[in-house]
Amino acid sequence: MAASTGKKAITTVLLLVLLVLGFFALRTAYSTFYKKAYPIEYADTIRQEADKNDLPYDLVLAVIRTESSFRPHVESSVGARGLMQLTEETFDWTKSKMSDAGDETYTDLYDPHINIKYGTKLLRLLLDEFESEDTALCAYHAGWGNAKKWLADREHSTDGVNIYNIPFGDTKKYVAKINQTRQIYRNLYKF
DSSP, X not given: OHHHHHHHHHHHHHHHHHHHHHHHHHHHHHHHHHHHHSOOOSHHHHHHHHHHTTOOHXXXXXXXXXXHTTOTTOBOTTOOBTTTTBOHHHHHHHHHTOTTOOSOOGGGGGSHHHHHHXXXXXXXXXXXXXXXXXXXXXXXXXXXXXXXXXXXXXXXXXXXXXXXXXXXXXXXXXXXXXXXXXXXXXXXXXX
């Protein structure tokens, strides 16, 4: 009987060890999968430009992942280019507001470093203009003019600061996606 109890104890211990090892293997696989799905590429440039423009690092990462999935040569149907998806008009406007603008052109937006430089400046300008991050994200996605119009309309904003009823479905989804992606980045990378 003692031998039988000893075998049961060993079997139980082995089972517990396997369960613990299985748990850690699944946790590692989960983390690895999510880190591939939510990468951090161009980290030095993103960190430098986020710091320079006083932006949260996770916000810049979320915008890049949502806009381009870190593909520097992507172009949208409206001509938005690069990692942070800037149109020519938006690029020119942003450049006109920069004291440190170089001789970069719209064509240069396929360069990740240039795109991040101008995209982060645009985010900073919008955050300075609008008191709410979500409103700034509405402006980033749907345009400055639309955000201003929505803020002035009581159907969309009751306080003139926050857009509570985003009238464009794709912009509403965009803002939610950015916020969700930011949280995933914070959880994965602990910042």
